[in-house]
Amino acid sequence: MEICVVGAGIVGLSSAWFLHKAGHHVTVIDRAGGPGMGASAANGAQLSYSYVQPLADPSLLPGIAKLLLERNGPLKFSPQWNVEQWRWCVEFLAACRTSVSRQTTVELLALAHESRLALDEFISQEQVQCDFARSGKLVLYPDAQSLRKASEQVQFQAGKGARQQKIVGPEQAVSIEPALEGYKKAFHGAIHTDSECAVDGRKLCEELARLLSEQGVRFLFDSEVSGFQRERGSITALQIHHAIEGPGLLGAQAVVLAAGAYSAGLLSAFGVRMPVYPLKGYSITLPITDSMNAPTVSVTDMRRKTVFARIGDRLRVAGMVELCGLDASIPAKRIEQLKTSTQALFGLKANAVDCQPWTGWRPATPTGRPILAVSGCDNLYVNCGQGALGMTLAFGSAQRLVRLIDGTAS
Known part of the structure; x- marks a missing residue:
């Protein structure tokens, strides 16, 4: 089939990769000027296959008011004149139940396992240069109560296919990652x-875009989908507006919406609601000039709700969750928080020039389960809603999408 994939982030490109491998003729369309320039550009960089417990969890509820009231807290809610924001929040709170959280965890562990195998095979076979590393991960917990709750989750996941996770004390954590020496008194234990x-x-x-281009996949960058032509319940063409060439039509036998935070708006043209809302996050990327203090193991600090990942000769630092719509501003205080966290954990300082401040929107469903479905039309498919696990779940989601399109989904 002639299939148009809307979105050239990691979800759209992995979808294009497996669709192409399945024998389809693929065109990738993106509003940006190149691949991976949205939420994939500078995210947390961690592939968290064993850490897929959704944000919607009952353990969040007792402290949510405190998080929202903290002046510089990691969670921020900016009320909008937007019914969808409030509806998503209500659905999110309704999903904060143990039964829902555990069922979602089980489903995401299976998807993450599938994704791990697919990405490992891709990197091994294609020999791509993307600073991939099997670095391991430490999640630091500030007190006994939070570590106990995390230990319960580890025990639950152990019977559901999660890779081995060990509970360690501060001394053992420092032996695993010596760069945490100066911070070991600030956490009670780690996983x-x-x-x-x-x-x-x-x-x-x-790298995905390069390989796809070499194999004949067509890319249309700086091109925004402005509408759809339909006939007898199916899409026959996409209305495209190119930044320079202007409007045009692109014929298609099937369409995959993998446009992240923009997917819900595109789907609304069919009168179909997709419960996906953009959760804004921030990151900085620092050149590593002091290898003694820079971590090699990925670290998540639950006290500061901040993640750290070594990618080549750089350190990616990311965090925050803001519900504020498609706001692309980068407040200086948010970047200062990330810089402060980096100095607190590792003694590393960053100046404004070096830190490469960035913001992006994680397209999230209330439950944390991604959406892989036929929606709106007979030949319109959705691959969206992976939230903060976009990099982790992309390859598995793409494989399931192809099975859905080809009629082999179980």
Whole structure:
């Protein structure tokens, strides 16, 4: 089939990769000027295959008011004149139940396992240069209560296919990652998983786009989908507006919406609601000039709700969750928070020139489950809603999408 994939982030490009491998003729369309320039550009860089517990969890509820009231807290809610924001929030709170959280965890562990195998095979076979590393991961917990809750989750996941996770004290954590020596008094314990990985999402997207282009896949960048032509319940063409060439039509036998935070708006043209909302996050990327203090293991600090990942000769630092619509501003105080966290954990300082401040929108569903479905039309498919796990789940989601399109989904 002639299939148009809308979105050239990691979800769209991995979808294009497996669709092409399945024998389809693929065109990738993106509003940006190149691959991986949206949420994939500078995300947290961690591939968290064993850490897929959704944000919607009952453990969040007791402290949510405190998080929202903290002046510089990691969670921020900016009320909008937008019914969809409030509806998503209500659905999110309704999903904060143990039964829902655990069922979602089980489903995401299976998807993450499938994704791990697919990405490992891709990197091994194609020999792509994307700063991929099997670095392992440490998640630091500030007190006994939070570590106990995390230990319960580890025990639950152990019977559901999660890779081995070990509970360690501060001394053992420092032996695993010596760069944490100066921070060991600030956390009570940690969970270590030596099989977790890290990757530069932007580089991975660029490598995917390069390989796809070499194999004949067509790319239309600087092109925004402005509408659809339909006939007898199916899409026959996309209305495209190119930044320079202007409007045009692109014929298609099937369409995949993988445009991240923009997917819900495109789907609304069919009168179909997709419960996906953009969760804004921030990152900085620092050149590593002091290898003694820079971590090699990926680290997540639950006190500061901040993640750290080594990608080549750089350190990616990311965090925050803001519900504020498609706001692309980067407040200086948010970047200062990331810089402060980096100095607190590792003693590394960053100046304004070096830190490469960035913001992006994680397209999230209330439950944390991605959407892989036929929606709106007979030949319109959706691959969206992976939230903060976009890099982790992309390859598995793409394989399931192809099975859905080809009629082999179980």
